[in-house]
Amino acid sequence: MLKIPCTNISGVTVSGRVIASTVSLSFYGGTDPLTGNIIQRGHPLEGTNLRDKILVIPSATGSTVGNWALYRLSVHKNAPLAIVLSTPDSVTATGCMMGSIPLVVVSDISALLGLEKIEINNNEIIAYSDDLPSSIPPRSTPGEVVVIKIGGSLITHKESTVPAFDAEQTAILGRIIFDSKVRCILVHGAGSYGHSPVKAHNLLENPNSREKRIFWSEVVSLQYELSNLVCEVLRREGLIPWPVQPDAFFSMDENGNLFNHGLNLINMLEKGYTPVFYGVPMLFGSRTGILSGDDIALQVARLSGAKSIIHFTKNDGVTDPTTGNPVKLITPSNWPTLEVKLKDTSKDATGGIVNKIKTLLEATSFGISGLIVDGRNPQKIDEALAGNSGYTRIDKCLSEN
Amino acid sequence: MSSSEEFQEILNGDKNSSRFKAASILQGIAQALGEHDFVKISSAQISGVSVYNLGPEGVSYLKDFAVGTKVRVKTTLNPGAFDIENPPNHIPESEVASQKEINAIYGSMGVSLTLTCSPYLSGNLPLYQEHLAWSESSAVTFANSVCGARTNRESGMSALCSAVCGFTVSGGLHMDENRQPGVTIRLSDEIDDPLYYGLLGVYAGRNFPGLIPLFDIPSRAGINEMQALSASIITWGGASMFHIFHQTPEWNAYQIPTKQATLTRKDLDDLKRELSDDLGDHQKIITFTGCPHRSAGDSIGLSEGKSSGFITAAPALSGPYSPVIMAGGCVAVSKLKPLVTGIITDSVKAAFYLRNRGYKVKLVFSSEIKNNFCPNGEY
Numbered sequence: 079m080l081k082i083p084c085t086n087i088s089g090v091t092v093s094g095r096v097i098a099s100t101v102s103l104s105f106y107g108g109t110d111p112l113t114g115n116i117i118q119r120g121h122p123l124e125g126t127n128l129r130d131k132i133l134v135i136p137s138a139t140g141s142t143v144g145n146w147a148l149y150r151l152s153v154h155k156n157a158p159l160a161i162v163l164s165t166p167d168s169v170t171a172t173g174c175m176m177g178s179i180p181l182v183v184v185s186d187i188s189a190l191l192g193l194e195k196i197e198i199n200n201n202e203i204i205a206y207s208d209d210l211p212s213s214i215p216p217r218s219t220p221g222e223v224v225v226i227k228i229g230g231s232l233i234t235h236k237e238s239t240v241p242a243f244d245a246e247q248t249a250i251l252g253r254i255i256f257d258s259k260v261r262c263i264l265v266h267g268a269g270s271y272g273h274s275p276v277k278a279h280n281l282l283e284n285p286n287s288r289e290k291r292i293f294w295s296e297v298v299s300l301q302y303e304l305s306n307l308v309c310e311v312l313r314r315e316g317l318i319p320w321p322v323q324p325d326a327f328f329s330m331d332e333n334g335n336l337f338n339h340g341l342n343l344i345n346m347l348e349k350g351y352t353p354v355f356y357g358v359p360m361l362f363g364s365r366t367g368i369l370s371g372d373d374i375a376l377q378v379a380r381l382s383g384a385k386s387i388i389h390f391t392k393n394d395g396v397t398d399p400t401t402g403n404p405v406k407l408i409t410p411s412n413w414p415t416l417e418v419k420l421k422d423t424s425k426d427a428t429g430g431i432v433n434k435i436k437t438l439l440e441a442t443s444f445g446i447s448g449l450i451v452d453g454r455n456p457q458k459i460d461e462a463l464a465g466n467s468g469y470t471r472i473d474k475c476l477s478e479n
Numbered sequence: 480m481s482s483s484e485e486f487q488e489i490l491n492g493d494k495n496s497s498r499f500k501a502a503s504i505l506q507g508i509a510q511a512l513g514e515h516d517f518v519k520i521s522s523a524q525i526s527g528v529s530v531y532n533l534g535p536e537g538v539s540y541l542k543d544f545a546v547g548t549k550v551r552v553k554t555t556l557n558p559g560a561f562d563i564e565n566p567p568n569h570i571p572e573s574e575v576a577s578q579k580e581i582n583a584i585y586g587s588m589g590v591s592l593t594l595t596c597s598p599y600l601s602g603n604l605p606l607y608q609e610h611l612a613w614s615e616s617s618a619v620t621f622a623n624s625v626c627g628a629r630t631n632r633e634s635g636m637s638a639l640c641s642a643v644c645g646f647t648v649s650g651g652l653h654m655d656e657n658r659q660p661g662v663t664i665r666l667s668d669e670i671d672d673p674l675y676y677g678l679l680g681v682y683a684g685r686n687f688p689g690l691i692p693l694f695d696i697p698s699r700a701g702i703n704e705m706q707a708l709s710a711s712i713i714t715w716g717g718a719s720m721f722h723i724f725h726q727t728p729e730w731n732a733y734q735i736p737t738k739q740a741t742l743t744r745k746d747l748d749d750l751k752r753e754l755s756d757d758l759g760d761h762q763k764i765i766t767f768t769g770c771p772h773r774s775a776g777d778s779i780g781l782s783e784g785k786s787s788g789f790i791t792a793a794p795a796l797s798g799p800y801s802p803v804i805m806a807g808g809c810v811a812v813s814k815l816k817p818l819v820t821g822i823i824t825d826s827v828k829a830a831f832y833l834r835n836r837g838y839k840v841k842l843v844f845s846s847e848i849k850n851n852f853c854p855n856g857e858y
Contacts, residue, residue, distance in 0.1 A: 087510045111534065142614050143532040145634045153536040168648070169634040171511035175504040176540065176636060181511055 114156025148173025230267025390453025527635025684715025
């Protein structure tokens with residue numbers, strides 16, 4: 079049993095299901111009093127209903143008229159059972175008093191993340207052990223590991239000329255992955271932390287001059303930095319990430335073949351960790367190149383026995399450039415035609431969508447299927463993690479399901 | 480008897496009165512914030528007047544609350560959504576009627592219907608070290624910084640509760656120790672337009688969220704400049720207080736912060752560009768000034784301009800500008816004419832809220848406003 083001390087302003091005892099986020103919420107404009115839905119755009123709880131739930135957030139933001147929004151929720155019987163905050167403010171307190179919504183203050187909300195159900199009494203919050211989140215998400219066999227590749231353009235502002243991390247988008251993904259209880263290995267791309275310097279300085283040409291080696295060094299440091307930022311956000315959202323340096327985990331021969339240095343991924347997963355890899359520059363023999371997140375995804379899927387790789391990207395799946403229609407299934411037989419059409423589209427430092435699909439097709443020969451899913455859409459992320467086929471599936475067989 | 484004991488007396492009184500209800504709300508706020516003391520206030524300023532903020536449920540709550548209730552201190556009111564005397568044609572009758580009803584309910588409690596977000600220009604000027612319960616964020620910052628009065632950023636309802644009780648929850652900016660500046664921000668160039676002060680507030684709020692800045696500026700700020708700075712700093716996440724060397728009353732009452740930042744006028748020009756949209760293709764553009772509400776006698780020298788426009792100000796100040804005034808209204812909560820897509824303004828606060836609501840906004844200097852202005856009062 080977990081007990082957390084709290085200040086319960088109303089003193090009323092409540093118990094119920096928890097909806098929680100580390101992102102602050104604006105009650106005015108961010109909630110719909112007539113339905114009880116959270117409508118704040120991009121909020122991890124967007125689309126969730128407040129009614130009969132215990133809402134756990136760090137603080138409320140926004141206008142000084144937020145109290146009227148809370149009161150209106152209460153009039154329409156859509157108010158949460160209680161609001162738990164770590165940084166209280168007078169606007170929320172006013173609204174809770176007006177709408178008779180129990181307001182509870184704790185010093186830190188992190189212990190409440192991931193709990194299903196809690197009871198709040200006069201001075202403490204109680205979670206019974208049945209409801210405590212297991213450190214190992216329940217998956218029946220080790221075969222059900224999923225490799226998730228998160229596009230660099232999704233978690234960084236890729237157009238930015240300086241490295242710019244998108245913590246909000248990363249938090250949304252982390253939260254949904256945590257909630258899905260899927261046991262996974264994460265691989266993320268570099269986005270504005272790597273691609274722009276690599277392209278701007280033609281780093282792939284004559285990579286051994288002193289000047290270019292200095293740039294490579296900077297790029298490698300940036301990748302470490304990005305991975306640390308990602309892991310920090312994932313921890314806040316409930317996951318237990320284990321950052322793995324791909325250039326230390328793998329070695330590569332002259333032909334680009336990868337060798338694993340023996341870190342046991344299965345063991346790491348069984349202990350409840352989420353290994354986090356990332357695309358990174360790599361020295362192979364005399365050459366310097368990029369070990370892309372896409373390649374890493376394939377290798378770690380093979381090592382862990384994963385049966386699927388899900389790519390979360392900033393695009394709405396793959397679209398046929400001629401017809402403009404979404405491509406639902408890519409197989410070795412329809413690929414050659416599509417490849418010709420797609421080759422004209424723009425490329426980034428790691429080859430864009432064509433290389434992504436090629437790598438996923440390669441994975442099909444090991445019995446691993448691929449999905450390319452719009453990572454900006456919480457519903458699609460959710461569906462893909464639940465095993466539903468996403469927007470574009472890459473598979474060996476010809477049937478669409 | 481201490482202020483807190485006097486406050487307790489209200490909680491021992493008639494449990495069916497609105498004053499008891501008000502005191503219970505304040506008590507709840509104190510508990511949530513971990514405060515135990517209450518201070519006597521000399522005035523209150525109430526936000527949450529717009530029909531669009533309150534909704535029908537809010538109006539009926541307010542109506543019940545107002546029965547038999549009078550405010551105990553001078554209390555002034557924020558603007559509503561629009562000018563109820565001259566409502567725009569596209570606003571439905573029912574919304575105009577609701578807005579009139581809200582104003583009347585506040586009036587019945589003894590609240591002065593100043594309908595302005597600049598109460599310090601309309602008969603509610605706070606004095607040095609007075610405690611207040613104000614809820615309009617730009618006015619809170621002005622009262623703390625320029626007047627040297629003391630108020631936290633209250634919600635509209637908590638300000639009303641304080642007005643009815645005569646007390647507010649202590650702590651925060653009511654205490655000396657929380658008024659200490661946290662960063663010195665030096666501007667190396669002279670600046671001469673309220674918009675520059677607005678941009679200075681954006682810089683401070685964005686880069687030092689929640690920290691009280693001590694500005695070192697080589698020019699002197701007038702009322703319009705102080706208003707612009709007060710409105711923008713809080714909108715962009717800053718503290719609801721600032722100090723300026725030799726210009727604000729408490730500038731030398733505290734230690735000079737060791738944390739420092741320096742910027743130039745060019746940095747502010749860059750910010751102006753960043754916060755401005757290109758209005759190129761927009762057919763229906765209006766020019767707007769008066770956020771926060773403009774001061775009396777502050778003529779903007781209207782001349783022939785290109786786009787239609789209006790000014791927001793307190794009804795009491797509407798004389799010199801008529802007929803281009805939106806008296807007692809607020810552009811940030813109003814429903815502008817459906818066809819309006821582009822707005823020209825000298826207020827970064829207005830720009831923030833209007834851009835959030837999907838309008839394209841171009842920032843111009845206050846001195847340029849008159850050149851863009853075609854005063855037919857259409858909005």
